[in-house]
Amino acid sequence: MSARAAGARRHRARSSPGDARSPRPIMTARARGQLATLLVLALVGAIQGLAWWGWNRPVAPPDWHGPVGGLAFAPYQRGQGAEGQWPSAEEIAGDLRRVAPLTRRIRTYTVGGGFDRIPGLAAEAAPGLRVTLGAWLDGGPGDAAELARLTAASAAPNVDLLMVGNETVLRGDLTPAALIARLRTLRAAGPGRPLSTAEPWHVWLAHPDLAAAVDVVTIHLLPYWEGLPVEAALRFTLEKYRAVAARFPGKPILIGEVGWPSAGRDIGAARGSRLNQAGFVRGFLAAAGAGGLNYFLMEAFDQPWKVSFEGRAAGHWGLLDLDRQPKWPLAGPVQEVPDWPLWALGTGLASALLSGPLLARRPDIRLPGKLVLVGLAQGMVAGMAGVTLAMAGSYLDGLAAAVWLLLLLGQGLLLGLLLAEGFELAETVWAPLAPPPMPPARAPLPRLSIHLAICNEPPALVRQTLEALAALDYPEFEVLVVENNTADPALWQPVERLCARLGPRFRFLRLGPWPGFKAGALNAALRATAPEAELVGVIDADYVVAPDWARRMAPYFADPAIGFTQNPQDYRDGGENVFKRLLFWDYAGFFQAGMVTRAARNAIIQHGTMVLIRRSALEEAGGWAEWCICEDAELGLRLLRGGWRGIYVPESLGRGLMPDDFAAWCRQRQRWAHGAVQILRRHAGALANPRRSELTRGQRWHFATGWAAWLGDAMGFAMALLALAWSAGLILAPVRTEFPILLFLLPALGLFLVRLARVWAIYAARVPCGWSDRLGAMLAGLALAHGTGRTVLLALLGRRLPFRRTPKLVRAPALLAGLGMAWPEAALALGLGTAALGVALVHGLGTAEARLWCLLLLVQSLPGWAAVAMSLIAAWPARQARPSVRPSALRWWRRVRSSGDA
Helix, strand or coil: CCHHHHHHHHHHHHCCCCCCCCCCCCCCHHHHHHHHHHHHHHHHHHHHHHHHHHHCCCECCCCCCCCECCEECCCCCCCCCCCCCCCCHHHHHHHHHHHCCCECEEECCCCCCCHHHHHHHHHHHCCCCEEEEEECCCCCCCHHHHHHHHHHHCCCCCEEEEEEEECHHHHCCCCHHHHHHHHHHHHHHCCCCCEEEEEEHHHHHHCHHHHHCCCEEEEEECCCCCCCCHHHHHHHHHHHHHHHHHHCCCCCEEEEEECCCCCCCCECCECCCHHHHHHHHHHHHHHHHHHCCCEEECCCECCHHHHHHHCHHHHCCCCECCCCCECCCCCCCECCCCCHHHHHHHHHHHHHHHHHHHHHHCCCCCHHHHHHHHHHHHHHHHHHHHHHHHHHCCCCCHHHHHHHHHHHHHHHHHHHHHHHHHHHHHHHHCCCCCCCCCCCCCCCCCCEEEEEEECCCCHHHHHHHHHHHHCCCCCCEEEEEEEECCCCHHHHHHHHHHHHHHCCCEEEEEEECCCCHHHHHHHHHHHCCCCCCCEEEECCCCCEECCCHHHHHHHHHHCCCEEEEECCCCECCCCCCHHHHHHHHHHHHHHHHHHHHHHCCCCCCCCCCCEEEEHHHHHHCCCCCCCCCCHHHHHHHHHHHCCCEEEECCCCCEEECCCCCHHHHHHHHHHHHHHHHHHHHHCHHHHHCCCCCCCCHHHHHHHHHHHHHHHHHHHHHHHHHHHHHHHHHHHHCCCCCCCCCHHHHHHHHHHHHHHHHHHHHHHHHHCCCCHHHHHHHHHHHHHCHHHHHHHHHHHHCCCCCCCCCCCCCCCCCCHHHHHHHCHHHHHHHHHHHHHHHHHHHHHCCCCHHHHHHHHHHHHHHHHHHHHHHHHHHHHCCCCCCCCCCCCCHHHHHHHHHHCCCC
């Protein structure tokens, strides 16, 4: 028996069921985690179901079992309207038959477009149905013809009243005197029917002479347009009715329009909904029946053709929808969404399908993380369901439907980002942190070739880098310094002389004008590498490496699967001033948290410094990509696609310099964002197609979602521009332009708040800094949002960003120049703030929609103001900041291990 077999037999004996010293666990840790996930899914699903039930609890307004006193009647079908196609005689007759069981009286608004046939059609289709026949007056030349048609049609025996004009004084189309003149002219023509005109209650009180010209005072009582809450609407309606009746004693009072919309924008405290419509209308019917009121309900059928000039509510006043189906019963309980259990079940299942597989991959996420992730998924799906319900309840033409679908798609992408960032938060903060792998002991140290590309670098800066490399504690290595595109000999000649002084290990390659930027220079260095070199190291020209960097990292390559190793980018000038301190902690979050999480799935981002690469892997991949301005990250992805493994050790073994001013910092981040778009485009198949096997699911997840954050910035920037345009409509055309529905606004605000909370929580858990540095890192990250978003949008549109090196040791600019660096962000922020002020002045802040829109505008302006703040901080006269207090990575990992997270 072999030793290995004997050991396995002893292991089985020690873990046998009969061994009381080693009882078999009842449930493994993984199984406990999966069970906890199921319980959390069930719990959050139940809470979501309760929310659906709470939103759709049945209410019981007063029942109404009799006929409705009267209905405003406009028989427009889908796609029809007074400004376009008119209904046919058959369609009108069909609608007359539909309303006949509900009421014995209808009111019309015009005798144009064939509506003068309504009395005759009613006599045939719905005998006994009385008609109040209306004429539409607008003060134009067509008024005379309209009145002539009214006179001719009034001869029908079922016409009981002639309505001469509708809100003409309110609109300003006719003065009271002009309207009275038309009434007198019509009366002289002798139609033989009582005359009236319809105006809101306050017009009658303001113009009592108008009442003397009519036989019946017809008032409109629409408390929704008054901005009243539905609870006060019936009282208001009855009060105004009594006020008009008291003002004109002995004169018959007819309520020409009374009702409430089932949807629409908020006006003050008034909100359109099915429940509010049912509650008000059924309450009014009961009160009208008890008081013997004469009225027409507004109205029989929904009229979406009026939305373009009266707003969304104008299309939702009908008792029946556009398809002639009742919205709610006249008796019995009413619910906002009658089939809400199906929606609750569907959203619960959909959210479980989104969050369940993620948690199944990490069953070790602790309970708070599970709750956060599942809660975000539930909120995400509920928001999408709400938008879908709103779309289903709206009457959309082709163009409007396309716009809504685009908005819904954008919301889906936005909420997908929310879910991805929620998962990153959960596994970073509430999951055990895997320690960095340990290299094998006494592993061989292969020959190393270190490549250093320089372009217009200050010689003093490069000298520090080369002297640190000369002090490396490593047996066999060479350093290739590759100069490219440096025109000034005063910059490259001192470096050439320094290489000569440092000895034969250092070689200087003068390329001069050279294509491919840094990638082209590194490819030239690769071709000049010593044949016996097995490893290639790359560092930036400003990095001072630790003497044991190569000795610590090279042993990992004893494993033939290792393609490259990576250490974090770290910086030695974080204490130089406040600006660089903010940058330092902004960088630290990714390298001390994000990269550690990615390393667990072999999905790290390769950076252009502090990296060692197996030479054969680099050559097999075809070298550095000269088409990509982020050649380092692109090469790392190609190596992973080739099956190589990357090692990330979160220990600082070299430190460089950060950008000196706001503009250089922005250019650096924009270059990274633009390069990410280039990489996503080039590698889209491998990243998006699950049937391709080059990348694992974890690798695809991290590369897609990690760079999707910049796509989120692009969406945020686009939404800010859209919000400006929409606000212009709200300010310049406040009647025709409505606020977007709340469910479109909430995800944008939710993503912003979740991002802030995520950064705070991740820094608190994984980055060793105090609360003030966390706030500083949040400010720095926020300041880049609009700039990177603009860059990503341009990259998606095909614009190529030129490669720009990040200058170091540049003199800080003056304050005015510093502010000028952020002028695009400042202009956008100022525009958004001005738009918020304009919307508040025009619409007030009395509705939730107006308040939320103004809040969204102000939130969208924050990245711009953060950019202004960062540019001013960068330009402030230099003053030494407190040193960046950061424990070494080794001490940090010891602290993590001792806390039990690893």
